[in-house]
Structure formats: structure tokens, C-alpha cells
Amino acid sequence: MARATFSRHSMSRSDxxxxxxxxxxxxxxxxxxxxxxxxxxxxxxxxxxxxxxLLTFGCLGVGQVVDIIRMRKLVAEANDRYYALHGxxxxxxxxxxxxxxxxxxxxxxxxxxRHKGRLSVTQGVMSTGKNFxxxxxxxxxMLHHGYVGIDNDSDTGMVVYVFGELLA
Numbered sequence: 278m279a280r281a282t283f284s285r286h287s288m289s290r291s292d293x294x295x296x297x298x299x300x301x302x303x304x305x306x307x308x309x310x311x312x313x314x315x316x317x318x319x320x321x322x323x324x325x326x327x328x329x330x331l332l333t334f335g336c337l338g339v340g341q342v343v344d345i346i347r348m349r350k351l352v353a354e355a356n357d358r359y360y361a362l363h364g365x366x367x368x369x370x371x372x373x374x375x376x377x378x379x380x381x382x383x384x385x386x387x388x389x390x391r392h393k394g395r396l397s398v399t400q401g402v403m404s405t406g407k408n409f410x411x412x413x414x415x416x417x418x419m420l421h422h423g424y425v426g427i428d429n430d431s432d433t434g435m436v437v438y439v440f441g442e443l444l445a
Contacts, residue, residue, distance in 0.1 A: 295356030295367075297321055302352050309341050317344065321355040381405060381415050386440065394443035395428070397435055 297320065305317040315330025326340075335341035344351065360367050371379060388404035389396040401412040416438045419425045426439040 295352075296359050297352045297355040299349050299352045302348055303345075306341070306345055306348065309335055314341060317348070317351075321351055322358065323351075323355075378415065381407060381411065382419065385412070385415060385419070386443075389425075389438070389440040390443050394440045395430070395437045396440065397430070397437050401438075 302317045302320060305320050308314075308316040313331075314333075314335035315327040318324075318327035318330055330336060330340055333340075335344075356367075359365075369376075384405045385396065385401050388401055391404070392400055396416070398409055398413045398416065401407075401416060402409055405412060407415075416425065420427055420438065424440075426441060428437055428439050429435065430437050
């Protein structure tokens with residue numbers, strides 16, 4: 278079976294369940310109170326840094342503090358590694374409604390790429406075949422979660438959503 282990598286950015290806000298749970302990782306992180314620094318790193322499959330944390334008291338506590346801030350991202354990365362290793366497309370784990378919303382986001386990103394990183398609601402409707410409300414709601418959700426920015430077209434004054442990574 279071919280291996281694939283999956284970007285967290287391609288997934289919805291309510292990521293599919295994976296073998297690694299953020300609550301479990303936080304609980305294991307808390308084991309540092311009892312001197313067990315880095316236990317969460319073993320849980321997340323990072324054995325090397327887990328040993329380092331054990332031997333250096335969580336890199337003198339600095340590593341522990343950084344990890345508590347980044348825990349959700351660490352868990353998502355561990356789940357992404359698991360999916361890639363096992364050839365699982367995490368989108369298949371989404372509910373039908375979540376999968377449909379994800380497909381719309383992907384279509385909008387592709388449309389934005391064709392429009393040099395700037396996409397109006399009308400362009401999104403034309404590219405996806407969805408109605409104005411669905412496209413605007415999806416773009417607003419992407420804006421709310423920081424995936425896109427918003428601006429006005431310098432020629433028409435029309436609102437456009439800016440996909441910073443795709444700007445030409």
C-alpha cells in the first residue's frame with residue numbers, strides 16, 4: 278500500500294479521531310509533577326526526546342512549558358504520522374457532513390490557486406457549483422480559523438478572500 282502524507286491544514290477544525298488523544302497527552306504531561314518528565318513524548322511516539330526530557334528534567338522545564346502550549350499540534354502530528362504509516366486517508370474518518378464541508382474547502386483552495394490566491398464569493402460559486410450562502414459560510418469559517426485573510430479588490434472594491442500561501 279502506498280504511503281501518503283497528510284497536512285493538518287487540509288483537515289477540518291473537528292479533526293477525525295486518531296490513536297493519540299489530546300486529553301491523554303495532557304494527563305501524561307502532568308506526570309512531570311511527580312518527576313516523570315517527557316512521558317507525553319513517549320505516548321506521542323517521540324522516544325528520543327522522551328529520553329532527553331527524562332534525563333534533563335524536561336530540558337530544565339523549558340521543554341515542558343513549550344510542549345503544554347503546543348500539545349494539540351504535537352498530537353495532530355502524531356496522528357498524521359500514524360495515518361501516513363498505515364496508508365489511511367483521515368478524511369475517510371469524517372462524518373458525511375464533515376467530509377462534504379472538507380471537499381468544499383478543497384475546491385475553494387483549488388479555485389483560489391487558479392485566481393492567484395484571491396477569491397471572491399462569486400468565483401467560489403462558479404468553481405464549486407455550490408450556492409452563495411454555502412460558499413460564503415465556508416470562506417467565513419476559513420477566515421475565522423485563520424486559513425485565509427480578507428481584503429477588497431483594488432479595481433472593483435469587491436470583498437475577496439486572500440489565501441496568503443497562494444498569492445502569485
